[in-house]
Amino acid sequence: MRPVDPRLIARIGPARRYVITTAVLGLLTAIVIGVQALVIARLVAPVLAPSPLTEDGLGWIGTIVPTSARALETGVVWLAALVVVRVLLVGIQERLAHRAGVAVIADLRGRVVAHAARLGPRWAASGEGSTVTTTVTRGLDGLLPYFVRYLPQLMLAATVTPIMLLVVLDLDWISAAIIAGTLPLVPLFMILIGLVTRQHSAKHLEAMQRLSSRVLDLISGLPTLRALGRHRGPAGRVRELGNAQRRATMGSLRIAFLSGMVLELLTTLAVALVAVTLGFRLVYGEVSIETALAVLVLAPEVYLPVRNVGMHFHASADGLAAADAAFDVLDTPVARVGGTGPAPSLAGATLSMRGLAVATPDGRRHAPESLTFDAPPGSITALVGPNGDGKSTALLALMGLLRPDAGEVSAMLADGTSVPLDDVDADGWAREFAWVPQRPDLGVPGRTMSLGQRERAALARAFESGRPVIVLDEPTAHLDIEARTEVVAHIRAAAARGVAVVVATHEVELIAAADAVVEVASATAVTP
């Protein structure tokens, strides 16, 4: 998996700016850490040297920190200044990270929601479509730890690690060689271990998830068991399954933690090797005490970002998976419905549907299949048929909200011209309809109402809208007898005003009130 999704950088402005700023901050941090190591070496070396230091032990790079820093007063001022800068860098980085994360999430969420809305109800019912709500609510929030924790460490690994290595190289090439030799081993071993254990851990993970879902399933059936008086037995089973799950989990963890161990082992052991080598070379006078101290302080800093990247790997995985899901939605092309001509007014028009067929999300059936009917103005057309045979889908197609697999929707206008939906703007066409779906939404304020309240409000909106076609999907399902009678009266009144009413229903009373009853049926799809 790539550590940074290039689409984030290329397409999301706040993400790009953040990555650039973080890289700059990383660079500054690298400089501060390097200079701090030199200052520490300057300060401590005189204490350790058997005789007063005369020459500069830090070579070319030492010109950054003059030898005057060997004096306690000067050195401490240097250190204090560096600490202040580092505190500022850390604080700024954290603030920026949080802001950028929030901005990127908002940006992506807005885009995904807008695009998913354009993809339409058919896509929403498909496999990808059904996960999009999770993506835009909980999923994208996984990007916050990615931006706050992972990306900064990645940038530090890309800046601090190579720069520190260069500084060490200038100070002492043997230590640099030890570090440069061990550094590539870290990713190498992690990949190797990953390859060796992948199959094993995938198997464990599957067993673990299976057991976990069985425990949860058992427990969530408790009210049902209680209602049948069978609730006592499963406690032992919960423990048994739980213990099996624990053993499976530990089995997978023993392997999963191996890569972490190798990471820590390699990085710490390398620091130890550098220290031991320096010690023996000091004895033979091959290296100055100032150099040795600077390298000793720098060596762990080379590895620290690499180790942190490994530690925050999971934050990266969750965040990137969420970004990936979001971009998958954004990159799904919109299936065009309708054409380019202006949408006509449907007042006084007869709507007609000819041979309509729409495949179900799994593609195995057509629901509806070969649906043909006319909905003249001033009449009530009832669509009836078993659940799942495509009544709601037919209504969506009638309004131009989804693209059928076969068949045509058109309107015979009041002036006698026939206009196919395929020729005109689908958005304008849709706005000729007053629609009450099965679970009306009514926007954010509607979400605090009960389903019955929402249904009544949505029906009122439809009857009062003055639109030429009213489309109702099981309008009486959640209403009591009185309200039901009232709705039927409203429907009759609307038809009397010349409105074309199309209603999908099981309700006997409503079917009796209809001028035409259309049977909607499904059929097994014939593979071409």
Added chain:
Amino acid sequence: MTDLLATQMRKGALRRVLGDAGLSRGRTVLAVLTGSAALGSAVGLAAVAAWMIARAAGMPSPADLAIAAVVVRFFGIGRGLFRYLERLTSHDVALRGAVSLRVRVYERLAHAPAAHVLPLTRGQVMARIGADVDAIADAVVRGLIPMAVAVVVSGVSVGIAAFMVPLAGVVLAACVLIAGVGAAALTLRSARAAAALAVTADARVTESALSALEAAAEHRVWGTTASAEAELAEADAASARAHEAIARPAALAAAVQTLAAGLALIGSIAVAVTAAADGAIGPTTAAVIALLPLAAFEAVGAVPAAMQQLFRSARAAERIEELAPPSDADAPDHATSDSDPRASAVLEAREVSAAWPRMTPTVPVSLRVAPGEVLAVVGRSGIGKTTLLATLGGALAPAAGEALIDGAAVTEDDLGTVVAITAEDAHLFGTTVLENLRVARGSVTEDEALDALGVVGLRDWAVALPDGLDTVLGSGGGTVSGGERRRLLLARALLAPHPVHLIDEPGEHLDRAGREALRAALARLSGEGRSVVIVTHDLTLLDAADRTVSLDAVNSDA
């Protein structure tokens, strides 16, 4: 008063829940020790390496460095090794705790009053016992143990410094305290802000996003797409403003930690250099004191994340206690699994009105259902049909009036023994078709199962399944259609031995054929001499019942 009590209850919820998890003391101590050994190795490596460099600067014979060289390498290996052991031990402790906690919560719920258990939704139970128990396990792995390790390692570092030069110990202790306590306090503030945000700004974002998404087609028809998107953008902007309250203390915590580490470094070097210049300490001691702070702050660095985890886990613990309140003593078992020996029973209600706590009671009804009779309770949604059913079944005490079985007041013990309730959202388990039917009665044979499935018109469906009756259904019945699900639940009710059956909304999601199946099932139950009550808002089902009681306008039970 109740609020005060609730606050008192919540306090220490995490401690009590962790107590319920029964963490093994020995394993926990082992985890803290190995964790301290891992981070201690880093401190040890820094200290011994400093000592070795300082010693080497005096150009002794190489043999004088031999032991230090071995110790440095040992610490180099120790960190990875001990960390691995710590992670395994701490996860083992936590997972064992999670298993015990799940069993404990399950037992508490099984023994809780039926009135508490029956209204629980699947989602609630799943979230509490799934994610929330996991959060308690995380409190151990990511909260308590890192905190303990931070205390141990910081203590050891301070001890080393203080042993060499007391003043250096004081400097280090002060800075470690600033880093640990300061960061913990700031993180707590950040976490509190985040929790508050989750219920206000974030909830608004979720609502707007869901509305814009799920009602996308509606928005297109009504021309409100742009305003729905604008509402989402506005909600996101409000959330971003609120996020500042999280980000500010979090950034401050990181800055405080960096500052404290920097101060410790400056202070220690100053102490070391001054003391060495005075001749109070030798060069090796000076080197150790000067360089120790570079490694000593790593353990404290874990405090913010640990604090955040503890905060999250505490909220999870509160929710778990809310779901399954701790009981003083293990309540006696109410219902027994053995069904009542009675083959038939008369259900009677005299002017019963039903209500959950804080609910308006239903209008009083009187009814009498003799063995072999089917009674339908109708009424619009929200009128309290399900509540009445719970009252008739003994799960809920009547708000007024009397509910009787065979002339005796119905009690909670009757539910599950004399009375079986089939709820509208009754659970299909993620097991085989046969095992799902055996939920009604453990002794159901394959023939009995096929017979019951035949009554509800599912025999052909079941035979055609890949493994027949042994086919595993997805958890929650996700792999069966709404209609099949209802019919399976009916078949389960047919197999339950209870003399009284209360069935909630059996007609929901059933098409014409499904309703025929329902009629057949009701006929079978009454034919076997059971007393049956169904609750519905579907008036086409009324002809399947012998009599009807309406909750809208009460009819007397003619």
